[in-house]
């Protein structure tokens with residue numbers, strides 16, 4: 140079974156004005172589609188064809204750069220579309236498990252936002268900022284280069300990502316040009332905390 144490009148769960152313009160429609164259209168229809176197609180091509184006829192993407196990523200150090208780059212790109216964008224929503228909000232609702240965990244594990248929301256924003260802003264070149272659940276059940280913030288992620292055995296900090304922010308220029312350049320910090324601030328307006336909370340509960 141080849142991997143398939145998932146449909147975007149909202150219209151291209153649904154995240155305006157925080158993320159513009161043209162960026163979403165190219166990001167999903169060209170970039171994510173290419174990662175998906177290139178991953179399938181790299182896996183075709185190998186022993187890893189048909190395996191779950193999480194299992195492939197967990198052994199990525201033994202696999203080709205094409206599988207690492209495109210497997211990461213496939214997984215990361217699948218996550219990315221779901222953790223944003225036109226009904227998003229800058230902060231998680233009080234009383235939710237993720238709100239309590241950010242307070243307990245990361246010193247509160249303001250501290251988390253500062254740490255997560257810095258992880259994205261200081262990632263040199265292309266990459267991602269992550270909020271993940273570690274093996275100890277606690278939340279941690281990290282960033283990774285290129286299309287790497289915390290599920291990979293090569294990751295500096297390993298865990299289950301529950302929120303990811305794409306800081307590749309293709310994610311923001313049409314609207315924000317070199318102003319990555321402005322994109323990061325806007326990203327917080329569209330975070331789907333309900334989905335992040337669901338993923339947090341599943342990962343724990």
Ligand code: MN
Pocket residue numbers: 166170216305307309310
């Ligand atoms: Mn991207």
